[in-house]
Amino acid sequence: MLVKRASAQSVNHKVFVRSTKAGNAVKVYREQYLRDDIPCGSQLCTLCAEISVPDAKGDFPVPVLSSAPNSTTKRGPHYVVIDTNVALKAIDLLEHPGCLYDVIVPQIVLEEVRNRSLPIYARLRALTAGHDKRFYVFHNEFRSETHVERTPGESINDRNDRAIRRVAKWYSEHLAKVKKAPQVLLLTNDKKNLELAHKDGINASTLHSYIAEYKDSGDLLDIIPAEESFTKESQTQIYPNYYSSSQILAGIKNGFLHQGKLQISRYNYLEASVHTEAYPKPLLVIGRESMNRAFDGDKVVLEILPKSKWRSPLNNIADEENVDANIAAENDDGQAIVTDEERSILAKDALNAQHHEKVQPTARVVGIMKRNWRFYVGQVAPESVNDKIDSGALRSVFFVPLDKRIPRIRIRSRKPQALVDQRIVVAIDDWPVYSRSPQGHFVRALGEIESKSAETEAILLEHDIEYRPFPKAALDCLPQEGHDWKPGMNDPLFEKRRDLRDLLICSIDPPRCQDIDDALHARELPNGNYQVGVHIADVTHFVKASTPLDAEGALRGTSTYLVDKRIDMLPTLLGTDLCSLRPDVERYAFSVLWELDQNANIVSVEFTKSLIRSRYAFEYEEAQARIDDASQQDDLTKGMRALLKLSKKLKQKRLDAGALNLSSPEVKVMTDSETSDPSSVELKNVVDTMSLVEEFMLLANITVARKIYDAYPQTAMLRRHAAPPATNFDILNDQLRLRGQPQIDLESSKTLADSLDRIQDPNDPYFNTLVRIMATRCMMAAEYFAAGNFAQPEFRHYGLASEIYTHFTSPIRRYADIVAHRQLAGAIGYESLHASHYMKNKLDGICDNINMRHRNAQLAGRASIEYYVGQMLKDNESLQEGYVIRVFSNGFGVLVPRFGLESVVYLQDICNPDEAELDEDTYTLKIMQDGKSRSITVFDTIKVFVKSVKDNKGKRQVKMLLG
Template identity: 35%
Template sequence: MSKRISQIKSQKTEILTFFQTHTDRLYTLTDLYNHLKIYDEQDKMFVKLMVEDLVDEGKLHPAGRGRFTIEAKSTGYITGKLDFVNPSFGFVRYDENEPDIYISKDDMHGALDGDTVQVVITKKQGKREKNPEGRIVEIVTRARNTVVGKIKVFKNYALVSPDVKGFHENIFVPKDKINGATSDDLVIVELITYPQLGIQASGEVKAVLGKSGDNNAEMNAIMAEFGLPVDFPQAVLDQAAAISEAIPEEEIKKRRDVRDILTFTIDPFDAKDFDDALSFRTLENGNYEVGIHIADVSHYVRPGTLLEEEALKRATSVYLVDRTIPMLPEKLSNNLCSLRPHEDKLVFSAIFEMNDKAEVLKEWFGRCIMHSDRRFTYEEAQEILDGKEDETYSPVLHTLNNMAHILRDERFKKGAFNFETDEVKFRLDEEGKPLGIYQKVRKDAHKLIEEFMLLANRRVATFVHNKGPKDQEPYTMVYRVHEPPNPSKLETFVRFANKMGFSIKSGSTQQLSQSLNRLMTEIEGKPIQNVLESLAVRTMSKARYSTQNLGHFGLAFDHYSHFTSPIRRYPDIMAHRMLQHYLDGGKSLPAAEFEQKAEHSSAMEKLAAEAERASIKYKQVEYMSLQARNVVYNGLVSGVTDFGIFVELEGMGAEGMVRLADLTDDYYEFDADNYRVVGRKSGRVIGFGEELKVKVKTTDLDRRSIDLELVSIAGKTFTKKAPKPKPRRGKIPAPKRRR
């Protein structure tokens, strides 16, 4: 063996040894040169060639940005999404049945919240540690390339403070990239470079949304924060405008005509798009014919058009506090497809013959033309259900309400969950400033509509599922699926409920649903109701769209689809098209194309829900910022952490924090196992569900946060006198400060 070959082998061995023994972080060629004490350029080139040989041999692996690792991607890497929870650390989530991977800020590799990343485990989960630790070795896909934030302009540059979750550092903007923005503007910045360890991100201002604090600017900033579109492209608007409002006679002839049957809508008082209507008549045999009529959006939005492309891209309407960002242009959503009273409309219908026990005896699905006789608000319909006489509609609404109660009771008997969370609403002035907060309570009028929409969704899904030949796979359909809860999350909730004095049995689906419904009954009307219901909902899996029929756990349905809201949900348009295809005698459709669209729709629905929550949170904080600071509010402990106590303010749904650092009467320690903090000297316990009184200390609109001051707990006034905690045995007391 020549001396040169021996030298190369020896060098390769030394390089491999370096990467095998240095696994605390990712190392670069420069790190390797320094370790080997190589400073000559020719020697560096020789080492670099050795590294490239080792990569070709599969013994070393590039990890991005000039870094290398000994671990092979095929065996040691995990792919997941980063949740960058605070400036110090984050978690990579990759499997509901596996613990999230803890990532420190030094091991982020420049990743941002929502990025899809590859991770290598550096420390396995131990008895004390709830999560394994890891480091990000590669960013597979970026979640965003734009960031929304507030700009501060200096003489030769600007800094943008991001409003985006998971982006914890300012973005540098060069002077020639500011594009007319001025200090305190809300802007959209396109990232030029991403942050790295010790290196600031840089970007260019692409849009100025308006001044921070302006309602329109803030709402548009929320949409941009979640990457959701606001305005429609002009070509899409032009295509919508070109659609004729007249219904051709030849189209009417293709449809079932139900215009002479009593038909009405029930919607919120401020609704503009009415996408569902009910028709009702008593048949000669004494049974009832109930029609659920849904706007026939698929008649106007055709495959291959710009309208179709835009509807799929958006996938859902977004409902912010003061506005709706529709999935379809206004010409369609509020006009052509809206089932407005006293107008003929094209609909896709599910018509059932039912008896007074709410049993479906016959069913028919197909396209109709209808005419709404009256538009009810929920409040108007509720007045009739509460006893107000109406010669035409009193018997109809009472009959439908009785049937709805039967349908509802049957669902609960079969294991459906009875979660009744109240909706937070605002009274706003003309400029969007919040004048008041209230919680909208669901009454029978809401539940009546809900039950018949559930009935239509369930029967459509069941019809398609049973349509195909018995000995073959069911026909492809887009289902709304809701899987059973993750066992570990369920175990945590059960343990928590037990500590709160409630018994939850989870041995079977039936036991779990019965226990949860019993819990909801026990807490109804109590201060802890909203908090416990919210925790129970978070324990459940998230509903989503899929071509796999996995059933709907929360509703206790074996087959369930979304059919009833095509104006605001793209999956409903897919369901209409697929149902018509099968009614026309078509064979099973290929699942892959629809599964991809279902996954996209689920992702867009999640973003829309996050934007809606952000707008509610912003308005809650804005409302509290306008209130006098000496007002005392009733609250309930809704969460406990090692740095503070979350408090939900009664009747508002707004949540703020009492920071432990502000509790100066004692030194409070976090008791994670029992969801509480305990005063070291006094033994005072502040735990989940505890009633207390608070004042607003500060509000931060940029962070959408409220800091609270504790006034009293369980009627006992909170004192600000701060005793000095005695040091624990074995610990050295802190040195006294010199004055």
């Protein structure tokens, strides 16, 4: 590293020596400029006022830290320096209006938070951008007195903690020179950091000790992260320690250890799987001891168990109500990792352990590479609150998460009785080796259990959807609300746009769509071919790269659609006004224009930023009716008919190439327009105009993908869908064989598609759809990626049978499309590409986030449907037709197409489970019901009573009983 000082001082520099594979030594220089003119940010400081330098606009920075900072009952006026631990775990406390003002956020803290949690980074950034609480970012890495070098053998975390302590000490010494000097207090919940700070003479405190100094601090103390003194249940270690970093690195390098994402079964939280490159089948992790404190979604390190301990997956469902009651009854001094109920589940499954045909490699967790902790929603377990009246003393109670895969969390509260009937939010602080349960702290209450507002917010939090209002800094990037924006206004590139206002363009969307981001046109050319255009809202004209608005869109990643509301990726002014391609208004667009022959072959293509005026905003069924109406012979209708004709040819070409026609249970919930209460559930009606729009959006995405890849072969924003491993379909093919159905052929997407077409049951028209639903679950998930991360053959989108693909057509609701728009604009020379979109490491981070956000938004949408269907069924028991999709030793999974719901029928509700027998070879469960023998097999059509009940978590869920 070459370290330079901005002022006329000596230059320090450091050389790193790096060896190459050939054994040669390479000297690597890194430069970092250190300055003496970075201000402290205090209004009291006259020294920094003299050295402040103006920004690019000529404005001098306004000091953020108050000249009259807050005091507590035990401490006079003071500033606070926070460490990374506080920023990550106490963000709700930092945002609370009742405490923590005049806060110094060292630059190193901000960087660490950004690397570990983008949502918390965004919230911390919002605090530093506003001035209400006076949060100031101090660039310690660039101030000469506060810059620290990492010493030999020092860990990165220790170096960063030392840098934070240096900041606190420097501030104390620096401000001691001014009149009415305030105290400077370092806040940390890290025991080692606190001890080293005191040893170095730094004024430091834990969060708990500091907040206790506030008057009326009772409520504040409940939302403080747990400190080490709270987490220790016993002196006895009950979980194994994780391997050291050196052991993990060596083990992975030598192939003894493996890493991947832990995925806990939705049917049995005692079973998890991890996909790795080393094994064709996922590694099984069975039992809490083997999971070793890992959470669903954690990136874990695994050690393979001896082959004698390999086994097949669990064949039963965990009965949560019994397990939870068992846990709640245990005292704190209990040492067992598993409860009696869990032990019973594992014991009953022991005979299944060595079922040789289905045995899988089994492993245990020995390390955590990256935690997937988030905010969890649930309720306080009533059994753990012994007193009926809150005494005001801090008490330990159990929190029961809504997510079935998450263990109970121990929290502390002064008013647990008041929280019993509330839906609350909890954050995890730690899971030590001597604690059966993870430790956490109360964040806030959402409202009464089952209230609509609380349950909707719970869905958003459970799926990590950023739903809070857009920060002022982001909104300031837009024209003011009510401002009469017109095309060409303050637009230096307006002359480069192509005027397409003469074209008969229309949009075709779902009912009541407001964020219209795509429109189309078609017209016949003199040579008999067609000019076809896809016109996409030009969102990037308003959302400029590297602005607060862009950062907010990148964080959110996608819009989320719930039954009763939409959580926008971008502010409403953009989505429903300035960017929405509404009819009869001029709008900016990014257009793809093809010349297609009569067989929908591409003759030529061009890309242009454009100015358009849509003629009409159709709903799907409205457009279909107009196309079908022979009396309609206007040019707009003729254009839509041409689009429909060409779209059918495009679709047939895709299917001929092997595109898959998969399926998922899709329904729409109809709600009351005033109360938003659910009134009915309907299957989505499919009309040809849906396919019309889909085909041309696919064509645009494929065409744009080729263009941006040619321009940016390392960093083009693409989307791939990997071919599924053959082992993913082993069980489904085995079930089809027993049913006398053809096998699914995985040689190519074409053979897979053809084999799905051959699977039919003449007595059940839904059977093919059911198999497609089950096949979808065997597929790999599509993902965004930077082109340089894969070889070109791996770009292929298996499901669409396309060699290359991206997302370009929905920039109002997907951030990936915004990146593709910017890259396309650079590729055609419209404007230069921002550095963040051609730097591979930056794009990798963007892809990781939007892949996660896209998945979460889908899950949140499904959870919203499930909640509303549950509300509709809470006063009704309905007899419906269902299909058996899985069988276990103590129950079976059923899909009810009428409601698009999947649930479990537990044997204990319909018969004596001890008399049941599971035949895993035939996927058949034999039960005795009312003195009669009955067999239940996968694919069976059965009648089930469907109703909605509250579970022991206060969550309303669908319960099914055999009809």
